[in-house]
Amino acid sequence: EPEVTQTPSHQVTQMGQEVILRCVPISNHLYFYWYRQILGQKVEFLVSFYNNEISEKSEIFDDQFSVERPDGSNFTLKIRSTKLEDSAMYFCASSGDRGRGTEAFFGQGTRLTVV
Amino acid sequence: AQSVSQHNHHVILSEAASLELGCNYSYGGTVNLFWYVQYPGQHLQLLLKYFSGDPLVKGIKGFEAEFIKSKFSFNLRKPSVQWSDTAEYFCAVRKGSQGNLIFGKGTKLSVKP
Numbered sequence: 001e002p003e004v005t006q007t008p009s010h011q012v013t014q015m016g017q018e019v020i021l022r023c024v025p026i027s028n029h030l031y032f033y034w035y036r037q038i039l040g041q042k043v044e045f046l047v048s049f050y051n052n053e054i055s056e057k058s059e060i061f062d063d064q065f066s067v068e069r070p071d072g073s074n075f076t077l078k079i080r081s082t083k084l085e086d087s088a089m090y091f092c093a094s095s096g097d098r099g100r101g102t103e104a105f106f107g108q109g110t111r112l113t114v115v
Numbered sequence: 116a117q118s119v120s121q122h123n124h125h126v127i128l129s130e131a132a133s134l135e136l137g138c139n140y141s142y143g144g145t146v147n148l149f150w151y152v153q154y155p156g157q158h159l160q161l162l163l164k165y166f167s168g169d170p171l172v173k174g175i176k177g178f179e180a181e182f183i184k185s186k187f188s189f190n191l192r193k194p195s196v197q198w199s200d201t202a203e204y205f206c207a208v209r210k211g212s213q214g215n216l217i218f219g220k221g222t223k224l225s226v227k228p
Contacts, residue, residue, distance in 0.1 A: 004158075033215060043159075043205060043218035056215055091159065103149060104216060106159040 023092030
């Protein structure tokens with residue numbers, strides 16, 4: 001069964017450092033998403049990406065965040081200068097057809113710890 | 116702003132007990148509704164979804180949910196839980212034509228053997 005894969009599973013970084021979280025979406029999917037879940041809180045939408053550009057982003061997704069699809073398979077989330085409050089589980093998701101009756105498939109997540 | 120409310124933070128049941136987890140949303144237009152489950156150490160997996168048609172939808176592992184439009188609710192049910200249902204359950208809503216999901220805070224279910 002096709003799946004979304006994320007690497008690394010756990011990343012520890014010092015405050016102020018840049019991190020890149022990587023995702024390989026399901027190969028024939030067209031829409032890609034990043035969500036995050038701070039410990040004990042709900043899953044929050046960060047950004048959606050379609051046709052090589054951001055289609056929607058939340059208030060959380062400020063200038064410190066960026067996304068990229070550098071090649072035909074990877075989808076990355078970069079945090080430019082990490083803060084303690086960026087510590088969370090980050091989930092990548094992909095779907096085949098935006099808003100037309102398909103669900104999002106999620107990766108296993110990357111736990112980011114900022115120290 | 117659109118929101119999704121899950122009323123129970125942590126539910127503890129014995130095996131064979133019946134389960135109902137509440138979910139209410141605030142958006143008034145056409146919505147797609149989902150329940151996702153996250154087993155310990157695993158990723159979010161789809162349990163069931165509602166797009167249109169019969170408001171009673173059946174999902175995997177014996178779960179079902181009922182969409183009640185007048186109550187803006189999409190409660191998850193299972194007649195008899197098993198220890199293996201121990202997990203966190205998330206309700207999610209997508210406005211009809213947009214792609215991102217709005218999640219509830221999740222309900223942790225612990226089933227005692």
